[in-house]
Every structure is written in C-alpha cells, then in structure tokens.
Amino acid sequence: MKKLKILTNGLLKENPVFVLVLGTCPTLAMSVSVINAIAMGLAATAVLICSNVAISLLRKVIPDTVRIPCYIVVIAGFVTLVQMLMEAYLPDLYEMLGVYLALIVVNCIILGRAEMFANKHTVGESALDGLGMGAGFTLALIAMATVREVIGNGSFAGMEIGFLQNYKIPILTAPPGGFLVFGCLIALVAHITKGKAPQRKSFDCESCPSASFCRKDCAACEKTAETEAK
Amino acid sequence: METYKLLLKIIMTSVLVNNYVLSKFLGICPFLGVSKKLDQASGMGIAVIFVMLIATAATWPIQTYLLDPNGMGYLQTIVFILVIAALVQFVEIVLKKFLPSLHKSLGVYLPLITTNCAVLGVTINNITDGYNFLESMVSSLGCGLGFLLAMVIFAGVRERMEEADPPKAFRGIPITLAAASIVSMAFYGFGGIVTSLFGE
Numbered sequence: 539m540k541k542l543k544i545l546t547n548g549l550l551k552e553n554p555v556f557v558l559v560l561g562t563c564p565t566l567a568m569s570v571s572v573i574n575a576i577a578m579g580l581a582a583t584a585v586l587i588c589s590n591v592a593i594s595l596l597r598k599v600i601p602d603t604v605r606i607p608c609y610i611v612v613i614a615g616f617v618t619l620v621q622m623l624m625e626a627y628l629p630d631l632y633e634m635l636g637v638y639l640a641l642i643v644v645n646c647i648i649l650g651r652a653e654m655f656a657n658k659h660t661v662g663e664s665a666l667d668g669l670g671m672g673a674g675f676t677l678a679l680i681a682m683a684t685v686r687e688v689i690g691n692g693s694f695a696g697m698e699i700g701f702l703q704n705y706k707i708p709i710l711t712a713p714p715g716g717f718l719v720f721g722c723l724i725a726l727v728a729h730i731t732k733g734k735a736p737q738r739k740s741f742d743c744e745s746c747p748s749a750s751f752c753r754k755d756c757a758a759c760e761k762t763a764e765t766e767a768k
Numbered sequence: 769m770e771t772y773k774l775l776l777k778i779i780m781t782s783v784l785v786n787n788y789v790l791s792k793f794l795g796i797c798p799f800l801g802v803s804k805k806l807d808q809a810s811g812m813g814i815a816v817i818f819v820m821l822i823a824t825a826a827t828w829p830i831q832t833y834l835l836d837p838n839g840m841g842y843l844q845t846i847v848f849i850l851v852i853a854a855l856v857q858f859v860e861i862v863l864k865k866f867l868p869s870l871h872k873s874l875g876v877y878l879p880l881i882t883t884n885c886a887v888l889g890v891t892i893n894n895i896t897d898g899y900n901f902l903e904s905m906v907s908s909l910g911c912g913l914g915f916l917l918a919m920v921i922f923a924g925v926r927e928r929m930e931e932a933d934p935p936k937a938f939r940g941i942p943i944t945l946a947a948a949s950i951v952s953m954a955f956y957g958f959g960g961i962v963t964s965l966f967g968e
Contacts, residue, residue, distance in 0.1 A: 559941055562793075562796040562797060562800070563793050563794055563795070563796050563797075563885050566793040566796065567792065567793040567794075607850070607853065610849055610850070610853065611846065611850065614845050614846040614849050614850070615846060617845055618842060618843070618845050618846055621842075621845065622842060636896075637889055637892050637893055637896065640844070640845045640888070640892055641794070641885045641888060641889055641892075643845055643849050643888065644849070644884065644885045644888055645885075646797065709953075712956060713790060713791040713792075713793070713952050713955075713956060714949045714950070714952040714953040714956055715949070716793065716949075716952075717945045717946070717948045717949035717952055718945070718946055718949040720945050721938075721941070721942040721943065721944070721945030721946040721948075721949065722942065722946075724941055724942045724945070725935075725937040725938045725942035726937070728937045728942070729936075729937035
C-alpha cells in the first residue's frame with residue numbers, strides 16, 4: 539500500500555509541475571507541441587529514475603558536506619547518456635529539444651527529488667518515486683501541450699484537426715501563450731483541489747527545492763546582507 | 769565596421785528578440801522569485817550578467833582548446849556544469865576577501881545562480897551557434913542585459929499588481945504568470961526588428 543502511495547504521489551497530490559511548480563523552464567519551452575512534450579517528459583523521467591536509484595545506492599557513501607556536487611555529477615552523467623542515445627537513435631527529436639535536453643541537468647525536479655527523497659529512502663522506493671514524479675511531469679507537459687497545440691495550431695500531435703483550421707489562436711504557441719496557459723492551468727488545479735493539496739504559494743525561498751543547500755535560511759541570509767550593507 | 773555591426777546585431781538579438789526569460793524560458797525561477805522588489809530584481813540581474821560573463825570566459829576556451837581537439841565534446845554538459853558551479857563558489861570567496869563592497873551587493877544572489885538554467889544555457893548556446901570568443905562574450909553580455917531588463921520591467925509590473933484583487937484561484941503564482949505573459953507579449957513585438965535593421 540505504501541509503495542502505491544509513493545507512486546501516485548507524484549501523479550496528482552504532489553504533481554511537480556502544477557502543485558509544486560518546479561521545472562518551469564522546460565514546461566514552458568517544451569509544451570508547444572505534444573510530440574515535444576512527450577519526448578521531454580520521457581527524457582526527464584529516464585534521468586530522474588536513474589539518478590534517484592544511483593543516489594539512493596550511494597547515499598551512505600557520499601559525505602554530507604559535498605553531497606550537492608556529487609548529485610550534480612551523477613545527474614549530468616545520466617543526462618549525457620540520454621543525449622548520446624537520442625542523438626544516435628532519434629536525431630530528429632534531438633534537434634527539436636536542442637539545448638533543453640542538456641538543461642535537464644539543472645531541472646530542479648531532479649535535484650529536488652535527490653535531496654528530498656532519494657538520499658533518505660531505499661533503492662526500490664526511490665525508483666518508484668522517480669517513476670511517479672517523472673510520470674507526473676510528463677502528464678502535466680502533455681496536458682499543457684494539448685491545450686496549446688489544439689487551440690494555437692489546430693492540431694494534435696502533428697495531426698491536423700479539420701474544423702479548427704479557421705479558428706487558430708497562434709499566440710498560444712508563441713512564448714506569451716506559454717505563460718498564460720501555465721498560469722490558467724495552475725489556477726484550475728488550485729480551484730479543483732480547493733487548497734487541499736500542499737499548493738505552493740509563491741516562488742519564495744522556503745518553497746524552493748534548492749533552499750536546503752543554497753543558504754539554509756533565506757530570511758536570515760537577507761537580514762545579514764542588510765546589516766552588512768549598513 | 770562589419771565586426772561592429774555583427775556584434776551590435778548579436779546584442780540586439782539577445783536583448784530584445786531572443787530574450788532569455790521572455791522568449792526562451794530560461795531562468796524562470798529567479799525571474800518569478802526575486803522580482804518582488806525593484807532593488808532585489810536589479811541586484812539579481814547584475815549578478816547574472818557577471819556570472820554569465822565569467823562562465824563564458826571559462827567554458828569557451830575549455831570547449832575549444834581542450835574538449836574539441838581531444839574528441840571529448842560529449843563531456844560538454846558534465847564539464848560545463850561543474851566548471852560553472854566551482855567558478856561561482858570560487859568567485860564568491862574571492863569577492864568576500866578582496867572586494868567586500870561588491871560581495872555585499874551581489875553575494876546573496878551568487879549561490880542561487882549556480883543551478884540557473886540561463887547561465888548553463890548561454891554557455892552551451894554560444895558553442896552551438898559557433899561564435900568566436902569575442903562574439904561569445906558579447907552574446908553573454910546581451911543575454912545578461914536582456915535578463916536584467918526583463919527583471920526590472922517585471923518588478924515594476926508586480927509592484928502594481930500588489931493592489932489588484934484577482935479571483936481566489938488565481939492568487940499567487942497564476943496571476944504572476946498571466947502578468948509575465950503580457951510582458952512577454954510586449955517583447956514579442958520586437959520580432960522583426962533585427963532583420964529589418966541589419967538585413968538577413
């Protein structure tokens with residue numbers, strides 16, 4: 539039962555994109571078309587599962603003080619692996635994803651799960667968490683890409699929808715549409731869950747997955763900076 | 769003359785047309801997180817320019833003189849992120865020791881920038897676009913300036929937004945994203961400016 543809960547956590551209750559609002563950059567950039575969204579989601583899921591497993595295996599070996607650089611090396615290694623495989627077998631998708639494929643390294647979902655989950659749990663649980671979170675990320679990307687592609691381009695996964703051809707709203711596939719659709723979908727999820735989900739309220743430091751290793755306490759950190767400035 | 773024209777074109781492109789935040793979606797976290805107050809937003813923007821410049825100055829020679837001649841281009845991602853992370857830490861220590869006044873104004877933002885996708889993105893893009901060293905530096909400067917410009921404009925918008933009263937579900941992040949969409953729309957209008965000024 540507990541295992542199932544770990545798996546479904548990432549899908550709905552703690553969806554990394556719409557509830558925790560992590561990984562905003564690839565979400566906005568790669569939701570122009572459904573194909574892109576699926577490719578990005580699967581690539582990130584693969585890296586997430588692999589890095590979660592590796593970090594969980596190494597959690598007793600890695601010294602606490604240098605854990606973040608270690609996580610980054612592990613993640614970067616798997617990202618390089620995915621890049622090379624994609625370049626070899628799916629060159630078209632590799633071209634489409636471009637720089638965003640390499641930028642999976644700095645996707646805060648992956649580093650966040652390593653820091654919040656994988657270094658405290660067993661290998662099996664970490665793999666399930668990676669799968670659940672990755673699936674949540676992929677589904678969110680597909681949902682957003684569907685809205686943007688169907689309304690903005692009158693097509694779904696590259697297939698044209700006949701009757702929509704005269705009613706396209708191209709701005710939705712352009713950058714401004716990305717921000718707008720993302721905002722509306724987060725509001726929709728917030729409305730449906732009516733505040734039951736641990737909704738992230740703002741982009742402040744407390745809710746940032748990097749907060750634990752950036753500077754332990756952001757408020758104190760700002761305060762020191764202010765007093766030093768005086 | 770041609771060189772100046774090319775460099776100006778690179779700057780214009782990266783500041784206005786391909787603005788990293790508003791049209792390439794890189795560096796969204798600091799853009800939404802640190803834009804509440806104008807002074808914080810400009811501090812963050814200047815820190816990003818600074819880090820982008822030193823990151824490019826370090827990674828471009830590594831790629832050109834170390835990785836490429838030895839056929840190790842595939843190590844790009846690993847090497848770049850490590851170099852950037854180490855460099856930011858190193859610069860922070862050096863600033864703290866030798867330029868405490870600069871450290872006071874930028875220091876808070878430096879650790880935040882290590883895992884910022886805009887910095888890694890600009891170094892990788894400079895290599896993929898095939899820029900030489902000078903062009904890479906200028907392009908990094910342009911991207912940093914574009915980031916600063918977007919931050920400052922958006923901070924102004926958000927100060928106004930504090931007084932607004934959106935529907936309950938839209939409070940917080942959703943309305944911020946909707947505002948970002950409008951700012952992004954303004955930049956979308958610059959689309960054809962570079963080709964009409966400089967030709968293809």
